Amino acid sequence: MQAQTLQKIEALFEKYPQKRGALLPAIYLVQAEKGHVDSDAARELAELFELQPVDVWEVLTFYNMFYTAPQGRHHVYVCTNLPCSLRGARSLLKGIESHLGVHCGQTTADGRITLGHEECLGSCGTAPMMRVDGEYVENLDLVEAKRVIDGLD
């Protein structure tokens, strides 16, 4: 853990009646360093929060937005829940799969993009949509999706 990350985490403690309340925000900070949280980082967090490593690990694996394994440089997630699917999200996802040559859940061989699908992201009024590195791209079609994806380094 970098000194700066540690400092930021310690500043979070006072916001919560109990230190552990800061665990989720702390995991985000640690994850921002390498893109995932490995078992060493989890152990460090456990020590800092005076928890057992298993306590941290079980939190890490409960939530979709925490990663315990290395990820592609970019994340592309297509929403496939009902309102998006009704407006063609699954065909869109298949088009992206063949454009990238990977299946949903995989990372391209060059480590550039991890492709995934997600449940409803609160964007049903602007469906279909995808989340690219955390930001929403809405009212999509395959042409636009490819344009956005090809623009990633």
Added chain:
Amino acid sequence: MIIVPYVTGYLSEHYADDDFRTLSAYKAKGGFEGLKKALAMEPEEVVEIMKSAGLRGRGGAGFNAGMKWSFMPKDTDRPKVLVCNGDESEPGSFKDRLIMERGPLQILEGILIAAWAVGASKAFIYIRGEYKEPIRCLEAAVKELYGARLCGENVMGKKGFNIDIVVHSGAGAYICGEETGLLESLEGKKGQPRKKPPFPAQFGAFGLPTTVNNIETFAHAPYILDRGVDWFRGFGTEKSPGTTLYGVSGHVERPGLFELPLGTPLREVIGHAGGVRGGRRLKGVIPGGMSMPILTPNDIDVPMADEFLSERGTHLGTGGVMVMDETTCMVRVACVVSYFFRDESCGQCTQCREGTGWINKICERIEQGRGTQQDMKLLEDVPAMMEGQTICAFADAAAWPIQGLMRHFRDDFEAHIREHKCPYPESFEL
């Protein structure tokens, strides 16, 4: 994000205006008048006003907000906590996002009013982690409030009225929308719902007395305090006063959010979205987010308020209206619905953990043309086994939509079994 076409009401009136998110513009539009009036009253009076306004929680269950506030213990020296539920993960729901992005100060003013009413000194706004922009908007608004001494110590010069507001990001788990799952998550744990009792008012966040309300619920409060109960009750129905933001999605011409009085007929709600796309016929409508049983074209004139929807075996839920046209295969719908619940079950209760998996497996089998009559029997028995048997209402939420589909679209399931394939080649792709 789409801007709400302002239809009728008060919440979204100024949402087209970017500046409405800043304190000065918000105040210029009457912002903080509600809080000012609340602070001139005793906290108990504020609770009474909210009770008689009859504002029903907009998070899905529709419980009277003032009533909930009155459950907070009065004679206690334990600090009290407010939690604002911005987890909005119910498929088909996207209204809270709009309020957070366009009216963050409405939410904060509502929180301050509630804090005064129940005596809370700490408020957490729990926002789903994927909502980056809403989180940014709320953080900016909270910062402005601290700068203007509208939160922190002695708010608005009121001695002893101290309230800290913390914006907290979730990390991707539908179950953290359930209020006790949310509390566990806020405490830095897995978001597994708690057994009740004890209820949050006695044992909530970090063991402290806590009230949990939805984003939209808080956003209505300033208008009630400022303009009064009679004015508020001028919108909506006797049992469901006020407006709401109906989110219309799926097979309509112009999906979006529409602020309308509660009780607006379903036909009119869908009409604001331009009606069913391409002049096609309607097949079904899920009226209140994915957990709620589906309606048929026979229900098109039902007033969209819970007291009328419950007569038809469903609920208003979050007001997320999902429209499906005649091309739609309802078994595919069942596959999408059951996949979601299988994926999101927190796994604590056997009926829920096993039942959601079974239902999904059976639906997919039927869709692939491999279903049998025994599967039909299972699709009746398994949801019935899950209902009302578990720690939280998630299992009901998983059972109800399947029961609704079986009730109204049994023919679709039977046709798959008879023909050993999906009879809807035009349906949305799976």
